[in-house]
Amino acid sequence: MRWLLVLSWIAFTSCRSQALPEPFASLERGVAEEVRQVALGGEGYARMLSGWLLVDREEVPLAERAEYAWRYALFLEGVKAFEPGWEAKDAWRKAARLLLEAQDPRAFSAWQRLLPEEEAVAALLSLGEGERLWEALFQGRAYEALLQVLPLGVRPDLRAQALFRLGRYGEALPFYREWARRDPRGYLGLGYALWRLGRRAASPSGEHLEEALEALARYPHPESRYAQGRILEEMGRILEAVEAYRRSTPEGLWRAAGILERQGLVRQALALYLDLGRGGSPYADDAALRAYFLAGELGLAESRREALNLVQGGLGLLLGKEPLPPPPAPSSSPPPEASLVEALVAFGKEAWARGVVRYALWQRPQEWPALVPFLYRLGAYREGIRAAWPTLLAYPRPYREWVEGYAGKEGLDPNLLYALLHVESRFDPLARSPTGALGLGQFLRSTWADVARMLGEPPADPFDPEASIRYAARYLRWLMDRCAAYRGLEQVACAVTAYNGGVGYTLRGIAREGGLYAFLRFQERDEPREYLAKVLSAYAAYRAIP
CATH class of the missing domain: 1.10.530.10 (Lysozyme)
Structure with a gap:
């Protein structure tokens, strides 16, 4: 953008004769009280950064340091930067320990983000109980700890899923059955657990697989039908698998079309490929591409034209079809942080400049058209592409x-x-x-x-x-x-x-x-x-x- 080049030149020529702008000059000096004033009364990224610089300063009150660590961890979690030193987990670890020491109730939430680490599990066991604790341990994949604290007869859904994810499928069965009596979704998990046990058995057509099919049949959902199809396919009951796949997910339809094509039932396969191509799943373009070639082999000109029209993405290039170009990014004016960013760059503070832009995008995501060029300017291409997707601005030409x-x-x-x-x-x-x-x-x-x-x-x-x-x-x-x-x-x-x-x-x-x-x-x-x-x-x- 032309305005970005103009601002860069203005900032470069003016900053050469000026000092590092405040409040970053205070952060550069590193005087604790000056930094603390920025943390207490500053704005934007400078406020976040100054607080983080104080979290290990014991002369600052504990509760205040815990607050600084909490808000900085939230910031890192929100911006999801792709840069060493910007990982949220390290900040959450610091925040969790300070909040726990300060007896701040937010300590539970901070430790929850660190699961399934042993220290986090121990902290949560001391801080919480009941549903909140059980859900946290489950979501944090601390399954062994969950099994130890979850009372028998309570939340069989959590116990069943925890055992399944630990690979203890046989132990999970009674709890899936108990869950299914309360909620039909339990039959889906029961079917998957029986399927895994059947795979472990000497014969893939054993009793566990038949029981899995019975359980899955009791949950009328596309995901359940997909699992039925996979089991039937493994058992060699190919046409039954196709019928299950037809009533399942896009992945199931993709598998069904492939089976039909392999079986020589090309017209039936073509119909499924076209159905997939008309949808919006990740298989749509691949299915339309395959339909194009099958229709050609069968001499079905109308179906071939439809398939060609259905191919929307880059695979169309293989058929001589140029996809529509990405839409342009909305027009934008320079963001209010523009001169500060360029001043920081002029003083060799690119890391701080990236922080300023990241904070602005975190707070005002709707202004991405103005902020993404600064991310590119500062080398943060992954973040810029993520923010600008799927517009033309998401396709820079670095290097x-x-x-x-x-x-x-x-x-x-x-x-x-x-x-x-x-x-x-x-x-x-x-x-x-x-x-x-x-x-x-x-x-x-x-x-x-x-x-x-x-x-x-x-x-x-x-x-x-x-x-x-x-x-x-x-x-x-x-x-x-x-x-x-x-x-x-x-x-x-x-x-x-x-x-x-x-x-x-x-x-x-x-x-x-x-x-x-x-x-x-x-x-x-x-x-x-x-x-x-x-x-x-x-x-x-x-x-x-x-």
Whole structure:
């Protein structure tokens, strides 16, 4: 935005001759009484931060320090920042201990957020009782503690679910039955527990599975019908499974369509795919894409046209259909924090500047069109994309020189590389996945080492953004070459799926299924299927943005 550039220049030229603005100058000096005055009477992020700076100062009254820790923890919980040091859990731990020492009733709520940690369990057992305690322990996944304090005959729903989640399915059965006598939802849990026990048995068609089907039949709900379908499918009763799936969830319809197609009942499968395509579930575009090809095989021109019209997202690129571009962000004026943010940046206080913007967005989320550019300016791309989704503003182009340079070197469309990084990490160079993937390109260390060997160099730092972009471009090019049996966007689809699922998984699957589109439909994992749709949607968006 032009106004952001103008403000940046004004702030830079003016702040060079000025002092750090108050109240941040007081925080910089660190005099306890000055900081305390900001905490007591200040505003915005400065008030939050100053209080947090005092929580360990014993000269400040205990109740006051507990209040500061509480409100700062609430702030971190609300902003959900993707930055080391901004984790809410550490603040809640500090707040919980201070509130407990101060005998503040909010201590229960603070400790509840730290479950299932042992210290939190012990604190809650000393602070609460009855329904409030039981619900807190259950929601906090402290199942063993819940089983110890929950009286027999009370809340069989909680006891049954706690035992189930601990894998103690047999022990859970009588409590699910007791729950079901009071509430038919108990039959759903009873069915799942019996299903798990049946899976553990020597024969998958044992008595537990039949009893599970009987229990699930007594709860008329799509989720229950889905579970029936899964059990029947495992038992080899395929057509019965299809009938259960037809009355279940979108995932059940997706499975039913696949079974029918595998059984050669292609017209019936086509009808289910079209039904799914007309809905709004995550399977809609995948189902419409499959319907397009099946209708073509059957020579059903009208059904094929309908399927093409139903494909709305990035998968439409595979059919030569450009999705609609993301909607523009509403127009905005500079936020009141603009000059303060730029002044803090000019003094090298980017972390404080991010705090100011985060606080503003937390308090005034409707002003995201004005605040997101500042998050981008400060490198907080994940938060900016989250706030701006799904508008055009959610598709920034950071690291432009590197992305365009390395994409060009590898013969890639820069928009494709942008799309891949957008989906992988939201441009967070410090991103870590639960599976151990690291950096902008979300590489496992083994794959990172493989790419280093391709480049003929020792492995670089996966958290270095330039290195991650360079490695991602090289790896994507290598995958494109492995997918050379295809051309154009089909080659892209093959390579992108391999980036997520692995090249061996992808090429073996294509060979097994006899083609790319059959593999995309019948691959064993959901994640690569969903990943391809996300990357192609982002690719279409970047292609539509100048």
